[in-house]
Each structure stands twice: as C-alpha cells, then as structure tokens.
C-alpha cells in the first residue's frame with residue numbers, strides 16, 4: 616500500500632512546551648484517517664505542519680513519498696486543506712466568493728467553480744449570499760475551496776465541529792463520496808470519536824502530543840466488542856482454567872480480580888460451573904460492552920465509571 620503521509624518522530628515545541636512528541640503516523644492512499652484527540656492534544660499543530668503552515672522542531676515528514684523541502688512544496692500542491700475557517704465575503708454569493716478565490720489562486724478555467732460546487736452539492740444554491748448560509752453549507756463551501764485544485768489528499772481540521780445532526784450526515788456522505796468516487800485520501804481531525812466512527816477506515820489517537828494508538832476501523836470494532844466480565848476470588852487461577860479447560864484465549868485481567876472474556880464462543884454457564892466446581896468464589900458475572908467513547912477515554916487515561 617502506498618503511503619500518502621508518513622511522519623517519523625515528528626515533534627514540535629513552543630518554548631518549553633512540547634506540543635507534539637515523536638509522532639509516527641502513516642496515512643495510506645485511499646484511507647479516511649480519523650485523527651482523534653481532546654482539545655489541546657496537538658491535532659491542529661500536526662495538520663499545520665503537514666500543510667507547511669508550521670515547521671516541526673524535529674523529526675521527518677513525507678508527503679506522497681517526498682521529503683525534501685522542495686519536493687514537499689510541490690507535494691503540497693496535490694493537497695487541499697481546511698484548517699482555519701476560510702474568510703468568505705458575507706455579502707457576496709457562493710459563486711462570487713469562489714470566483715474571487717479562483718482568480719486569486721490563479722486556477723484556470725471559469726467552469727472550475729461550477730464543477731466544484733456540483734461536487735459539494737452547492738451548485739443549485741450558488742446565488743445565495745454567504746451570510747445566508749447554514750453552518751453545514753459554509754462547511755461544504757470550505758470543502759469546495761479545498762477541492763479547487765483537484766487534490767489527491769484532503770486535510771480537514773474538525774469539519775464536523777458545531778454541525779447539527781443533519782449537517783453531520785451531509786458532510787459525512789460528501790466525504791465518503793469524494794473518497795470513493797474520486798479516490799481522495801482524507802485526513803480528518805475531531806475531538807469526538809463517535810463523529811468519525813461511520814466514515815474513518817483507520818484512526819490515530821493523540822493525547823498530550825503523543826500518538827497513543829494507531830489502528831484500523833476493524834481493529835477498533837474488535838476492541839469495542841462485547842465481553843463477559845467476571846469477578847472472582849482468585850483471578851489468576853480462573854484465567855488459567857479458562858484457557859486450559861475451556862480453550863478461551865482472548866482474556867483481559869483487570870485489577871481487583873476481574874477478568875474480561877472476549878472469546879466469541881464464550882458461555883456464561885460453563886464459566887460459572889468451572890469457577891464453582893474449582894471452589895473459587897464467583898462474585899459477579901455480567902455481559903458488558905465498551906462503547907467507542909469509553910474506549911477512547913480508557914486510552915487517554917480517563918476511565919469513566921460504568
């Protein structure tokens with residue numbers, strides 16, 4: 616698989632503050648990569664380094680397998696980004712605003728504006744003034760601007776932030792369409808994992824400037840599956856019995872003599888019989904599941920009480 620973005624030990628400090636620390640991220644061609652992290656985790660800083668708006672203090676960066684400064688600047692021409700909200704003129708229409716940017720950026724072809732407006736489903740409302748647009752429409756207009764140079768990679772900082780549920784669905788569908796139909800690789804940041812969960816094909820979790828985990832959506836799904844939680848008086852012994860007697864091997868031992876059994880073929884009844892017949896106390900047995908947000912919280916060390 617071809618990497619579109621690859622960073623190696625990318626770090627950024629402001630004075631004494633380390634904002635990014637040894638971040639290794641790989642985004643492959645065709646991915647919709649969700650960069651998840653709380654406010655202040657370093658997402659925007661990371662994206663700004665990718666787009667060249669900020670320089671890393673140390674580490675290296677490859678875009679489209681190019682890494683020298685000169686090559687990076689031409690690789691960035693193959694990229695569209697929305698990091699800060701672009702400044703549009705409130706009194707001008709969608710079309711006029713886009714035309715202004717087209718000329719300012721020296722992008723040839725007058726039909727270009729209509730083409731990108733069609734792509735983001737704003738063509739039919741192109742005569743509307745910017746000030747009359749919903750937030751969802753404004754976000755799509757930002758996307759249209761980022762699409763103007765036919766990018767192969769889109770870098771989007773919190774594009775879903777503040778949208779109402781229907782606005783979220785619109786942006787999601789649009790990004791899926793751009794990814795599928797135009798084969799655009801997308802790197803999208805959010806502080807809400809759930810917002811990305813229907814579109815991202817892989818995830819990177821940033822916490823306090825560190826990448827704490829990078830995994831595919833299948834792996835995340837696997838980790839968020841349901842499990843059987845048992846509390847016993849001797850967890851070590853029960854874990855060994857579960858493996859030896861019942862052949863379960865997807866177990867997680869937690870402090871407090873708690874074991875989580877993830878094996879799909881687990882049977883609560885057999886487990887309780889096994890524990891009791893070995894004269895071990897069975898204090899609790901319950902089917903549970905981790906939801907995405909709780910998984911994220913556990914990753915960054917904020918464990919929510921169930």
Ligand SMILES: Nc1ncnc2c1ncn2[C@@H]1O[C@H](COP(=O)(O)OP(=O)(O)OP(=O)(O)O)[C@@H](O)[C@H]1O
Pocket residue numbers: 629632634652653654655656657658659660661806
């Ligand atoms: N120019 C700067 N000078 C000093 N510190 C900065 C600068 N830019 C960002 N920071 C700090 O870096 C940290 C990470 O900020 P960043 O904006 O990258 O986080 P974020 O994950 O995007 O969060 P948010 O969702 O709030 O934008 C914050 O503590 C911020 O105060």
